[in-house]
Amino acid sequence: MLDIASGEAGIVIGTHALLSENVSFAELGLVVVDEQHRFGVEQRDALRAKGEQPHLLVMTATPIPRTVAMTVFGDLDVSILAELPKGRSPITTHVVSQIEKPAFVERAWQRVVEEVAKGFQAYVVVPRIGDEGVQDGEASEELVELPEGEEAESKRRPIALLEIAPQLMQGPLAAVRVGILHGRLASEEKDRVMSDFARGDLDVLIATTVIEVGVDVPNATTMIVLDAERFGVSQLHQLRGRVGRGSAPGLCILISDAEEGTPSRERLDAVAATLDGFELSRIDLEQRREGDVLGTSQSGNRSHLRLLRVLRDESLIESARAAAISLLETDPELESESDLVAALSALETEEHVSFMEKG
Numbered sequence: 001m002l003d004i005a006s007g008e009a010g011i012v013i014g015t016h017a018l019l020s021e022n023v024s025f026a027e028l029g030l031v032v033v034d035e036q037h038r039f040g041v042e043q044r045d046a047l048r049a050k051g052e053q054p055h056l057l058v059m060t061a062t063p064i065p066r067t068v069a070m071t072v073f074g075d076l077d078v079s080i081l082a083e084l085p086k087g088r089s090p091i092t093t094h095v096v097s098q099i100e101k102p103a104f105v106e107r108a109w110q111r112v113v114e115e116v117a118k119g120f121q122a123y124v125v126v127p128r129i130g131d132e133g134v135q136d137g138e139a140s141e142e143l144v145e146l147p148e149g150e151e152a153e154s155k156r157r158p159i160a161l162l163e164i165a166p167q168l169m170q171g172p173l174a175a176v177r178v179g180i181l182h183g184r185l186a187s188e189e190k191d192r193v194m195s196d197f198a199r200g201d202l203d204v205l206i207a208t209t210v211i212e213v214g215v216d217v218p219n220a221t222t223m224i225v226l227d228a229e230r231f232g233v234s235q236l237h238q239l240r241g242r243v244g245r246g247s248a249p250g251l252c253i254l255i256s257d258a259e260e261g262t263p264s265r266e267r268l269d270a271v272a273a274t275l276d277g278f279e280l281s282r283i284d285l286e287q288r289r290e291g292d293v294l295g296t297s298q299s300g301n302r303s304h305l306r307l308l309r310v311l312r313d314e315s316l317i318e319s320a321r322a323a324a325i326s327l328l329e330t331d332p333e334l335e336s337e338s339d340l341v342a343a344l345s346a347l348e349t350e351e352h353v354s355f356m357e358k359g
Contacts, residue, residue, distance in 0.1 A: 109172035130162030218246030228254035
């Protein structure tokens with residue numbers, strides 16, 4: 001802490017703990033936020049506020065809807081790393097309908113066993129832990145906020161890890177070594193299970209979204225996501241990034257009971273069709289809306305925009321931005337545009353101005 005405050009530490013790497021009021025910087029010049037979607041608008045700004053006017057770089061494989069909106073409006077410059085990191089292999093994603101193709105579900109489990117027989121490992125991801133001993137809504141991992149109207153697509157409760165794991169271990173995964181990982185485990189137990197899997201002492205890891213980021217096991221080649229329609233675009237893209245991290249290609253199988261033509265199925269098909277995080281973020285934006293570039297909402301319909309849709313009106317927004325830049329170059333004080341000044345004054349509040357500076 002003293003090294004940070006005095007400037008003795010030139011580079012500081014930390015978690016959300018850096019947001020604490022007790023952390024101060026001698027002269028903060030650059031803020032780099034990795035896994036941007038894990039932070040809220042105010043959290044990112046709180047870190048940047050620890051310097052006079054530091055540069056801000058946000059990084060993510062799955063830009064949140066608000067970020068895509070801000071790039072359209074020209075408030076964020078974009079750099080895209082399109083190639084796979086060195087040592088990574090391509091990932092193939094398939095959607096399997098347990099209603100239309102139940103035999104394909106059985107084949108998916110056979111594929112896991114075959115991969116294990118080759119010496120590789122696999123993940124099985126489920127949307128919730130289970131309700132034993134807790135009330136609804138108290139699970140350690142929350143499901144993604146789905147687009148409006150999708151909640152009604154399935155009346156069935158999401159598959160629970162504590163319920164499905166014993167069935168799998170006595171059924172299709174009976175011949176392999178299985179571990180269980182979720183957020184309700186003690187920290188020591190989570191570390192032990194993850195270490196066992198990374199070391200190769202476990203063949204299959206049945207887990208919740210605790211493995212979404214920060215898990216690197218190059219020997220893991222296969223992932224099965226159960227109730228895949230219960231996850232959002234960004235979560236699915238992040239999850240499948242846990243496979244294909246070594247020399248062998250990755251395989252991600254999204255098992256779902258979402259029917260053809262529903263928003264949930266369209267979302268899954270979109271994830272299966274591309275590995276481009278920015279393209280997926282635009283799909284996410286189209287379904288979840290952009291949130292509010294003048295507020296804290298990072299997705300959803302809560303927005304100060306009344307007549308515009310970010311993707312639908314992208315060319316209009318770009319033309320308006322170009323016209324605004326041209327006008328300010330010739331008339332910085334808008335002396336010849338009294339009506340425009342009046343309109344801007346009516347919209348401009350101290351709160352709105354501050355949000356324009358927040359990434």
